Amino acid sequence: GEEVAQTPKHLVRGEGQKAKLYCAPIKGHSYVFWYQQVLKNEFKFLISFQNENVFDETGMPKERFSAKCLPNSPCSLEIQATKLEDSAVYFCASSVTANTEAFFGQGTRLTVV
Amino acid sequence: GESVGLHLPTLSVQEGDNSIINCAYSNSASDYFIWYKQESGKGPQFIIDIRSNMDKRQGQRVTVLLNKTVKHLSLQIAATQPGDSAVYFCAENRGGGFKTIFGAGTRLFVKA
Numbered sequence: 640g641e642e643v644a645q646t647p648k649h650l651v652r653g654e655g656q657k658a659k660l661y662c663a664p665i666k667g668h669s670y671v672f673w674y675q676q677v678l679k680n681e682f683k684f685l686i687s688f689q690n691e692n693v694f695d696e697t698g699m700p701k702e703r704f705s706a707k708c709l710p711n712s713p714c715s716l717e718i719q720a721t722k723l724e725d726s727a728v729y730f731c732a733s734s735v736t737a738n739t740e741a742f743f744g745q746g747t748r749l750t751v752v
Numbered sequence: 753g754e755s756v757g758l759h760l761p762t763l764s765v766q767e768g769d770n771s772i773i774n775c776a777y778s779n780s781a782s783d784y785f786i787w788y789k790q791e792s793g794k795g796p797q798f799i800i801d802i803r804s805n806m807d808k809r810q811g812q813r814v815t816v817l818l819n820k821t822v823k824h825l826s827l828q829i830a831a832t833q834p835g836d837s838a839v840y841f842c843a844e845n846r847g848g849g850f851k852t853i854f855g856a857g858t859r860l861f862v863k864a
Contacts (some may be wrong), residue, residue, distance in 0.1 A: 643795075672851065679839065682796075682854040695851050730795050738784045738845045741852060743795035 641665065643744035645731050646713075651750045652721045660747045661713040664733030671714050672734075672741060673706060677727045685729075688714065689737070721751045764861040771829040773858045775842035778823060784845035786852065787816060787827045789838045796841060799827070829860075837862045 644663040652658045664671050669690055674682040675698075684698040688708040699706070703722075708714040718725055728748050732741040765771045777785075783804040788796035802809045802816045802825075809816050815828040825842050839857045846853065 674854075679790075679857075681856045682841070684851045684853065687851050698851070732795075740786070740798045740801060742798070743788075745793075745795050 643731055643733050643742050644713075645729075645744035645747050647747060648745065649748045649750070651752060654723060654751055655720050658718045658721050658725070658749055658751075660716045660729050660731075660749070662716070662731030662733075662744060663713045664731070665742055668733035668735055668742075670734045670737055670741075671708050672732045673714075673716050674730045674732070675727045676730060676746070682730065685716070694737075718749075721749075723751050725749060726751045761856070762859045762861065764863060765832050767832060767834060767862055767864050769832055771827075771832045771836070771860060771862075773827045773829075773840050773842075773860065775825040775827075775855055776823060777825060777842075777844050777855075779844065779846055780820070780823065782844040782846050785816070785818060785825050786843045786845070787814075787825075788841045788843060788854075789836075790841065790857070791838045799840075832860075832862050834862050834864060836860060 646661045671688040673685040676682050686696045686699050686706050687694045691708050703719045706716045728746040730746045732743045734741040786801040787799040789799050790796045800811045800814050800816045802818050807818050813830045817826045839859045841854050841857045843852045843854045
């Protein structure tokens with residue numbers, strides 16, 4: 640597609656439930672990035688992929704967060720046993736190469752209650 | 753620690769005036785810098801970028817200046833319009849580019 644598509648737009652989960660977010664990068668883009676934005680403040684980097692390979696996951700709280708980018712499937716970000724502090728907008732971005740313009744999706748707003 | 757940050761959290765300008773949004777970075781190894789605009793409820797939108805081998809780059813109504821000596825980045829918006837009201841983020845890409853680090857953002861208000 641011509642834009643990064645993120646689904647769902649909104650997601651509400653009870654504390655302790657699982658949340659799964661999806662991202663379809665722009666066709667032809669090899670790099671995918673996930674960011675977390677809390678209260679419209681700065682973006683926290685979570686993880687980056689080149690195709691299906693993880694390149695940098697230094698921002699991921701590994702005990703509960705996981706992500707995948709499998710061939711012919713949307714990328715996904717999964718949070719096991721959500722906590723209140725996971726409430727945020729999660730953005731996905733894609734780019735052609737590692738250090739060129741990244742195009743962002745519209746985000747998924749996760750609310751943990 | 754290393755960070756990309758903005759000097760002012762908010763900036764208010766009169767319509768038609770020029771706007772200047774500033775950003776400081778601390779990692780001299782960063783080689784690619786980007787300005788993004790984020791409107792309410794939307795994802796960041798690319799405005800302009802610059803690489804470390806340049807000190808100035810111009811786009812349509814926007815100019816980015818890079819001063820590597822003092823590790824400073826600025827975004828200039830000419831003839832600011834109401835549609836320019838948004839939060840502006842500077843970001844740096846740190847050698848290798850597998851992640852882009854964002855600053856805290858500056859909210860720009862344009863007064864009619």
